[in-house]
Amino acid sequence: MLRGIDTARSVGLNPVKLNMVVMAGINADEVLDFAMRTINDGWHVRFIELMPVTGGEAAASLFVPASDIRKRLEVVGELEPCLPGVGNGPAKYFRFPGAPGTIGFITPISEHFCFNCNRLRLTADGKLRPCLLSEYEVDLKQPLRGGISLAGLKQLIEEAVANKPRRHHLEEGYVLRDRPFTQVGG
Structure with missing residues (x-):
């Protein structure tokens, strides 16, 4: 995946915008790596809470609330709120001080956003x-x-x-x- 993104960037497809559905035991350990890309490479990363649309206990065991994701990112620094661009939907956007990229959180479970x-x-x-x-x-x-x-x-x-x-x-x-x-x- 990273090679494909690097190739896209090398031919001028910028900025990189990446959505990541965070799942416990599957990719939650990669959250910090993706967040660092907002600092080092100017990526715009959105962390999305898993939605249990198929039912069952599996989805519940994989769920990671956005508050836990934010705690993992505190080792890098404090996230500053930033204004989203027009049309960015329900995500709430932040950035690390001085970072060219942004971090968004889409929270359909822990922070209901349907009204917005x-x-x-x-x-x-x-x-x-x-x-x-x-x-x-x-x-x-x-x-x-x-x-x-x-x-x-x-x-x-x-x-x-x-x-x-x-x-x-x-x-x-x-x-x-x-x-x-x-x-x-x-």
Whole structure:
């Protein structure tokens, strides 16, 4: 992976933005290494809490809250809050003093952010989902293939936005049954 990122950077694909779903016993020991890349290489790293979307005890045993991740980073220095760029969604951004890169935390479990979510997801088969963690979808593919007007398309998108749930229900044991994240764009 690192070789691929270095190659991308060498041909001008910058900045490097990397998402890391932190999991106990799998990659949690690499958090500090990735955080150091924000200082040494200017990467923008987002640490994401594992979402237990398939249910079961395995996800619970792998979960690492963002507060634990932050504690691991304290050996480097204090994280300073920084303003996110436009369109960066629910992440909260920080940086080490003098670091060119940033560290973001996406905390769907420990710090619910649904009220602040500005995302819609378009699936590979043309369905618009107002929430990654909801099975509600609005079909855009068939209307687009059928020649829907711009006003009609706008109405469908507004329908999806109007049906955006106020919050997810993962902590209540909700399990995403219809599609894996890879098919939803998450």
